[in-house]
Amino acid sequence: MSKKILELMQVPEEQQDLNWLRQSLQAAIELEFSTMPPYLCGMWSIKDQSGPTYDLIQSVVLEEMYHMGLACNMLTTIGGTPQINTRIPTYPGPLPGGVRPELTVYLAGLSKEYLLRVYMQIEYPEAGPIVLALGRTFPTIGAFYDAILVAFRQLSSHITGENQLERRIRGNKVFAIRAIEDVERAISDIKEQGEGTSQSPLADEFGDELAHYYKFAEIWHGNELVQRNGTWQYAGDPIPFPDVHKMSAIPEGGYVNPPSQVQQALQDFDQQYTTVLNLLQSAWARHSLPDLNQAVSVMRDLQDLATAIMQFQLPDGSGVYGPDFVAVS
Numbered sequence: 001m002s003k004k005i006l007e008l009m010q011v012p013e014e015q016q017d018l019n020w021l022r023q024s025l026q027a028a029i030e031l032e033f034s035t036m037p038p039y040l041c042g043m044w045s046i047k048d049q050s051g052p053t054y055d056l057i058q059s060v061v062l063e064e065m066y067h068m069g070l071a072c073n074m075l076t077t078i079g080g081t082p083q084i085n086t087r088i089p090t091y092p093g094p095l096p097g098g099v100r101p102e103l104t105v106y107l108a109g110l111s112k113e114y115l116l117r118v119y120m121q122i123e124y125p126e127a128g129p130i131v132l133a134l135g136r137t138f139p140t141i142g143a144f145y146d147a148i149l150v151a152f153r154q155l156s157s158h159i160t161g162e163n164q165l166e167r168r169i170r171g172n173k174v175f176a177i178r179a180i181e182d183v184e185r186a187i188s189d190i191k192e193q194g195e196g197t198s199q200s201p202l203a204d205e206f207g208d209e210l211a212h213y214y215k216f217a218e219i220w221h222g223n224e225l226v227q228r229n230g231t232w233q234y235a236g237d238p239i240p241f242p243d244v245h246k247m248s249a250i251p252e253g254g255y256v257n258p259p260s261q262v263q264q265a266l267q268d269f270d271q272q273y274t275t276v277l278n279l280l281q282s283a284w285a286r287h288s289l290p291d292l293n294q295a296v297s298v299m300r301d302l303q304d305l306a307t308a309i310m311q312f313q314l315p316d317g318s319g320v321y322g323p324d325f326v327a328v329s
Contacts, residue, residue, distance in 0.1 A: 005031070005097030005144060016151045018078065018158055024148050025075040029082050030096040032068040034089040036061060038105055038118055039324040044306040045109030045244045045322070049198040052239045053110070055216045062170045063193045067175035069167070070186040072284045074148075076163040076324070078155070083283045085277040088327050092252055097120065107322060109247030109310070115220045123213035145187045157182045163287040167296075173244040245310040248319030254326065262312045262321050267328070272298060275325045 005027045011020055032283060043057040072082045094108035103121050106115050152159070163177030168174075177183055193211060213226050217234065223237030228265070258266065279295035284290055306323040313320055 005099055007098070009147065012302075013147075013150065015040050016147070016154070018155055021074060021078060021148065021151045021155060023078065024144075024151070025071055025078075026087070027097045028071045028077065028086070029068055030087050030089070030147070031099060032064055033084070034096050034105070035064050035122055037089065037091065037323075038107055038114075038122075039064070040302070040306070040321055041097045041107045042110035042114060042119070045247045045301055045310060046242045047244060048242065049303075051242055051244045052138055053219050054167040056239075057110075058114070058220055059170075059209075060212050060215055063172065066169045066172040066174060067190045067193070069165070070168065070177075070190060073164050073174065073177045074152075074183060074186060075264065076142075077160055078158045079160065079162075081128055082281070085285070087325065088277065089325075089327060092251065105249075107325065108249040109319070109322060110242070110244050111246075112220055113240070115216055117146040119216040120213060120220065123211075123216060125315060149183060149187050152183045153180060159183070163284070163288055165287065165292055167289065167292055184269055196205070227249055235275055238322060245307070245322075247310055247317040247322035250322060250324050255321065258321065259312070262309070265309045265312070266321075266324060266326075269302065269309060269323045270326045270328050272305055273323075274301055276302070277327055324327060 005024075008020065009026060030105065039061050042059065043054060046054050048054075054223055056320055060061050087096075089105075092104050093099055095103060095105060100328070103118075105118055108118075116198035156179075158312050159177065159179060161176060164176035164178070166174055166176055168304065172189070175182065175186075177186060192208070210225060216224050218239055218240070221234035222239055222241060223234045224239060225232055225234050227233075229234060255266070274296050279291045279298065283292035283295060302323070309323055310320045
């Protein structure tokens with residue numbers, strides 16, 4: 001059984017052994033993966049699959065995929081095997097590992113409320129997202145990765161460079177972890193692109209690209225974040241809020257007795273989603289780049305299946321159905 005991140009962070013530094021490091025990296029993988037379904041639901045709900053809002057959300061999704069790939073490589077290089085198709089997030093529910101226990105992550109279409117209550121809360125860079133009620137405080141996910149780096153430096157002799165997968169994900173390339181310098185680069189990338197940015201909205205090593213929270217905040221404010229007179233302001237070029245399919249929040253336990261056409265569309269999506277999970281599991285368990293490439297290919301098909309679900313109106317007229325991201329056996 002994996003420990004929660006909060007429990008892992010209370011282990012004294014001198015007791016953070018190889019088992020602790022493997023459990024922490026598994027927790028990081030689960031955390032990175034859990035953010036993708038809510039981000040994808042919002043992105044797919046945009047009717048015109050283009051424009052600045054679509055591009056901003058897509059860039060975050062791709063970076064989360066990159067981060068998950070790096071976390072998987074960090075785990076496999078020390079002899080672990082990522083658990084992807086057996087540690088599946090459920091919605092609505094908390095973030096994995098006890099992160100931000102007051103936050104309930106649910107699946108819905110893009111709206112100002114969803115941006116504020118879910119997207120921006122997941123990526124909130126100040127005084128969170130990881131805060132311990134007891135013991136030592138790690139105020140950001142970036143600090144959690146800092147603790148992982150400290151453990152890696154103490155256990156660097158266990159870095160084997162084995163079972164590594166490398167693949168380009170748009171502007172980033174998942175790279176092999178063969179030395180402590182690779183670990184340092186991986187953790188720096190993850191922090192810079194969103195999780196650990198708290199002092200500046202920019203990820204300096206990525207062409208001054210905004211960190212995740214600020215990308216979502218641009219959509220919420222409706223303007224680009226720019227620096228004027230020495231301060232950051234949402235006062236740049238306008239970012240129009242797009243026309244969306246009004247996907248209502250998926251209720252706890254899923255839909256009850258949906259019409260047969262909707263049920264079939266949901267099953268088609270869930271089957272494809274399960275295939276993606278199984279291929280990702282196989283990719284890192286078997287060190288199989290073909291499986292990883294196939295997972296990415298199958299993942300692309302999820303978008304059409306999701307938008308097909310969004311064509312069906314809910315019986316009460318409050319909105320439309322949406323993908324529920326439920327794995328099937």
